Amino acid sequence: MSLAEAEAGASTAVDVATEMAAIGEAARTAARRLAYATTKEKNAALRAMAKAIREKSEAILAENALDVADARETGAAVSFIDRLTLDPKRVEAMAAGIDEIAALPDPVGTVLAEWDRPNGLHIERVRTPLGVIGIIYESRPNVTADAGALCLKAGNAAILRGGSDSFRSSHAIHGCLVEGLEAAGLPQEAIQIVPTRDRTAVGHMLAGLRGCIDVLVPRGGKSLVARVQQEARVPVFAHLEGVCHVYVDRAADLEMAKKIVVNAKMRRTGICGAAETLLVDRTVAATHLKPLIVALKEAGCLVRGDEESRAVVPGVTPAAEVDWSTEYLDAIIAVKLVDGIKEAIDHIERYGSHHTDAIVTNDQAAANRFLARVDSAIVLHNASTQFADGGEFGMGAEIGIATGKMHARGPVGVEQLTSFKYRVRGSGQIRP
Amino acid sequence: MSLAEAEAGASTAVDVATEMAAIGEAARTAARRLAYATTKEKNAALRAMAKAIREKSEAILAENALDVADARETGAAVSFIDRLTLDPKRVEAMAAGIDEIAALPDPVGTVLAEWDRPNGLHIERVRTPLGVIGIIYESRPNVTADAGALCLKAGNAAILRGGSDSFRSSHAIHGCLVEGLEAAGLPQEAIQIVPTRDRTAVGHMLAGLRGCIDVLVPRGGKSLVARVQQEARVPVFAHLEGVCHVYVDRAADLEMAKKIVVNAKMRRTGICGAAETLLVDRTVAATHLKPLIVALKEAGCLVRGDEESRAVVPGVTPAAEVDWSTEYLDAIIAVKLVDGIKEAIDHIERYGSHHTDAIVTNDQAAANRFLARVDSAIVLHNASTQFADGGEFGMGAEIGIATGKMHARGPVGVEQLTSFKYRVRGSGQIRP
Numbered sequence: 102m103s104l105a106e107a108e109a110g111a112s113t114a115v116d117v118a119t120e121m122a123a124i125g126e127a128a129r130t131a132a133r134r135l136a137y138a139t140t141k142e143k144n145a146a147l148r149a150m151a152k153a154i155r156e157k158s159e160a161i162l163a164e165n166a167l168d169v170a171d172a173r174e175t176g177a178a179v180s181f182i183d184r185l186t187l188d189p190k191r192v193e194a195m196a197a198g199i200d201e202i203a204a205l206p207d208p209v210g211t212v213l214a215e216w217d218r219p220n221g222l223h224i225e226r227v228r229t230p231l232g233v234i235g236i237i238y239e240s241r242p243n244v245t246a247d248a249g250a251l252c253l254k255a256g257n258a259a260i261l262r263g264g265s266d267s268f269r270s271s272h273a274i275h276g277c278l279v280e281g282l283e284a285a286g287l288p289q290e291a292i293q294i295v296p297t298r299d300r301t302a303v304g305h306m307l308a309g310l311r312g313c314i315d316v317l318v319p320r321g322g323k324s325l326v327a328r329v330q331q332e333a334r335v336p337v338f339a340h341l342e343g344v345c346h347v348y349v350d351r352a353a354d355l356e357m358a359k360k361i362v363v364n365a366k367m368r369r370t371g372i373c374g375a376a377e378t379l380l381v382d383r384t385v386a387a388t389h390l391k392p393l394i395v396a397l398k399e400a401g402c403l404v405r406g407d408e409e410s411r412a413v414v415p416g417v418t419p420a421a422e423v424d425w426s427t428e429y430l431d432a433i434i435a436v437k438l439v440d441g442i443k444e445a446i447d448h449i450e451r452y453g454s455h456h457t458d459a460i461v462t463n464d465q466a467a468a469n470r471f472l473a474r475v476d477s478a479i480v481l482h483n484a485s486t487q488f489a490d491g492g493e494f495g496m497g498a499e500i501g502i503a504t505g506k507m508h509a510r511g512p513v514g515v516e517q518l519t520s521f522k523y524r525v526r527g528s529g530q531i532r533p
Numbered sequence: 534m535s536l537a538e539a540e541a542g543a544s545t546a547v548d549v550a551t552e553m554a555a556i557g558e559a560a561r562t563a564a565r566r567l568a569y570a571t572t573k574e575k576n577a578a579l580r581a582m583a584k585a586i587r588e589k590s591e592a593i594l595a596e597n598a599l600d601v602a603d604a605r606e607t608g609a610a611v612s613f614i615d616r617l618t619l620d621p622k623r624v625e626a627m628a629a630g631i632d633e634i635a636a637l638p639d640p641v642g643t644v645l646a647e648w649d650r651p652n653g654l655h656i657e658r659v660r661t662p663l664g665v666i667g668i669i670y671e672s673r674p675n676v677t678a679d680a681g682a683l684c685l686k687a688g689n690a691a692i693l694r695g696g697s698d699s700f701r702s703s704h705a706i707h708g709c710l711v712e713g714l715e716a717a718g719l720p721q722e723a724i725q726i727v728p729t730r731d732r733t734a735v736g737h738m739l740a741g742l743r744g745c746i747d748v749l750v751p752r753g754g755k756s757l758v759a760r761v762q763q764e765a766r767v768p769v770f771a772h773l774e775g776v777c778h779v780y781v782d783r784a785a786d787l788e789m790a791k792k793i794v795v796n797a798k799m800r801r802t803g804i805c806g807a808a809e810t811l812l813v814d815r816t817v818a819a820t821h822l823k824p825l826i827v828a829l830k831e832a833g834c835l836v837r838g839d840e841e842s843r844a845v846v847p848g849v850t851p852a853a854e855v856d857w858s859t860e861y862l863d864a865i866i867a868v869k870l871v872d873g874i875k876e877a878i879d880h881i882e883r884y885g886s887h888h889t890d891a892i893v894t895n896d897q898a899a900a901n902r903f904l905a906r907v908d909s910a911i912v913l914h915n916a917s918t919q920f921a922d923g924g925e926f927g928m929g930a931e932i933g934i935a936t937g938k939m940h941a942r943g944p945v946g947v948e949q950l951t952s953f954k955y956r957v958r959g960s961g962q963i964r965p
Contacts, residue, residue, distance in 0.1 A: 133882065137905050218927055222916055229908070231938055315938055336768060336939045357961040364963035450565065472956045473569050476661070484654055484959030493964065494955070495650055506663055506747055506952035507768045508940040520938035523926070524904045527916030529789040531796035532925065 125310030127290040128233045132258040140207040147203035150281030151196040158192045164269040195246040202250045205497045208516045209256045225524045230256030232315035239321035240264030245274040249292040255518035265298040309335040340504040342428040343373030343456040345486040348445040350462035351384040358461045359396040364485040367400045374489030383438045406436040425452040457489040478511040557742030560665045563722040564690040572639040579635035582713030583628040590624045596701035627678040634682045637929045641688045657956045662688030664747035671753035672696030677706040681724040687950035697730040741767040772936040774860040775805030775888040777918045780877040782894035783816040790893045791828040796917040799832045806921030815870045838868040857884040887936045889921040910943040
């Protein structure tokens with residue numbers, strides 16, 4: 102590198118640092134205003150955003166076409182291009198998603214608990230916004246709209262950093278969000294998008310923008326989430342992966358088990374709630390294992406089994422140690438016979454990702470034990486792991502699913518994007 | 534440093550690393566067992582701990598005497614020696630504190646919310662333990678008992694790291710806790726104490742013991758808390774300081790204001806909820822300021838005022854810029870006239886620590902505005918800031934007060950030491 106190049110690089114790094122710091126400060130200021138924005142103001146902004154997206158649909162698609170053309174030129178994968186590409190239907194879905202968020206109840210101001218003290222003090226625990234949320238996402242332009250709208254509904258300022266391949270699309274969508282904020286008289290810094298493709302911007306966000314970011318939400322593949330989880334100096338709402346299990350107990354109804362296992366694995370194989378491992382109680386190996394494997398194979402699934410299950414059902418591919426901790430996100434499942442519920446729980450603890458795990462059984466005591474002892478964000482009895490979804494939980498839109506135990510766990514919807522404070526009302530009380 | 538010394542140091546560092554990693558693993562294993570410990574088991578352990586502390590009172594006092602003698606020899610401050618010193622009354626208070634924790638309701642298993650979905654799924658959000666809690670504290674041996682007992686009640690494993698000056702006292706108390714765990718058939722690794730005075734142990738805890746610590750709680754002075762907040766790679770429940778304000782509004786009753794201001798500042802000056810700054814609405818400077826300052830002075834408080842308040846009340850010491858952000862923890866208060874509630878809120882946002890702030894007013898609208906817009910863990914109307922305390926809130930014992938917005942905010946009691954999960958019960962539902 103020449104001196105001139107080095108100087109140019111240094112200068113750019115300083116510029117980005119300055120720019121990101123200013124974004125952080127502006128977000129903090131906007132968050133103070135949003136904290137007491139009324140439901141009416143926030144919903145007016147959201148509806149105006151949806152309107153702007155519909156009105157500017159053509160402009161958004163034009164910008165998106167440029168992004169897609171660039172991506173094709175660099176030889177991006179088909180799946181990548183698919184996620185990046187917008188069409189009129191996808192643009193309308195974004196607008197409709199924002200309208201749905203407008204229709205959700207406003208979590209801010211909800212009294213979570215209240216009680217009186219013997220001295221007459223009335224104490225309330227009341228929901229407040231979290232503050233400033235940073236969202237780091239890959240080249241799915243729709244996340245711009247979803248995440249920005251969800252953060253606003255919960256009274257939070259958002260700093261969006263989308264994949265550089267969707268730079269133009271995300272900026273066009275962001276313009277519509279800002280239009281909506283302005284229409285409702287809310288500060289346009291309530292939803293900011295990082296205005297540079299420079300990758301060092303992400304590093305500044307991971308460092309928390311000098312205390313201006315309260316929480317980070319990564320949206321994307323495992324390598325992005327891993328980097329954010331490892332490097333972030335602020336709390337992160339995320340799941341690294343979903344190594345989800347279905348355990349078929351000795352007291353399982355075989356028909357129900359077949360239906361649940363096939364759905365949990367095959368309904369959509371690419372989502373985090375898809376099952377990756379099937380555990381079957383050794384006691385029912387003779388009766389249940391083969392029909393389960395046949396059902397999976399008939400549904401188009403490749404089955405990898407441990408030695409014992411391969412002895413029961415010949416023709417199954419051997420599973421290696423690594424299979425037990427692999428998130429295939431594909432039509433592949435690992436199958437293992439276990440010594441009842443205890444070994445099933447131990448296996449899930451050892452190899453699972455604390456995301457979503459299910460038991461199929463007609464034994465209520467076994468179900469209760471599984472639900473109590475499996476330490477995952479979501480535990481299910483006699484239902485498919487594919488229900489791991491904020492919408493399916495009735496929470497409305499979600500920004501993702503968290504597997505950490507702090508603050509948010511499971512689907513992260515508007516309620517999970519809030520904090521709380523204590524509001525105490527007295528009549529002159531002093532502490533003796 | 535000689536090579537031999539360097540090698541000895543390196544060897545010790547490796548030993549401590551190995552030892553700390555083993556402690557982390559053991560805590561994780563114990564936490565899995567504690568997660569389904571019954572209320573009866575946990576309470577039996579707690580009562581047996583209290584009993585052991587009472588029975589071993591003399592032995593604890595003997596170990597404490599050795600710690601105190603060493604501390605005196607090193608010339609420790611009187612206040613330090615006071616916090617370190619146990620006597621029969623303080624030992625009994627520790628035992629009684631554990632009995633009180635035993636009497637609290639068990640938070641684990643509480644259903645926080647439940648609902649049915651149209652497809653028949655029944656969803657519950659249920660409290661679970663957090664996992665493993667690391668407590669790093671200074672030389673107050675009683676924290677060993679308080680923190681260990683609170684963590685256990687919430688089903689968490691604890692790793693305790695007390696100040697090295699209280700090493701013997703803390704270990705003697707810890708012995709009683711382990712006795713209680715064993716008496717109840719719970720794993721003794723449920724409450725571990727770091728067995729070395731080596732300071733590098735703290736660094737390992739801050740790094741999270743390879744994913745084995747879920748949250749850290751520092752208990753001690755500002756420099757300890759600052760270090761933990763800056764260096765921890767896991768979430769921290771803490772407050773760095775309590776720069777608490779009382780704002781006397783134009784619509785304040787003067788007698789009530791005097792009573793509240795004097796109590797908020799002077800009841801106990803060394804606690805985090807003590808007021809450090811008095812803000813008075815300029816509109817009532819002529820009527821309210823002098824009586825407030827006189828009342829404070831009569832109570833023995835040194836008053837530092839801004840230029841404007843010094844013009845109204847001659848003889849007040851001048852306040853410098855640094856006073857507005859100083860936590861005196863002493864009989865000193867900073868006084869400032871403000872242009873009504875807006876400037877009061879702006880001042881608190883700029884200089885405060887988001888801990889506890891109060892307004893005195895008979896104007897309900899002003900009170901509501903203050904309570905809504907001041908972004909602190911606890912906001913009070915017509916009551917003393919010294920109520921910032923888990924016991925005063927009716928939560929029972931607390932492990933501290935948190936000013937962060939994630940997970941726990943305000944007093945951290947047993948409920949705040951829990952997480953939650955979703956328990957879903959179905960009858961064979963699959964996702965369409």
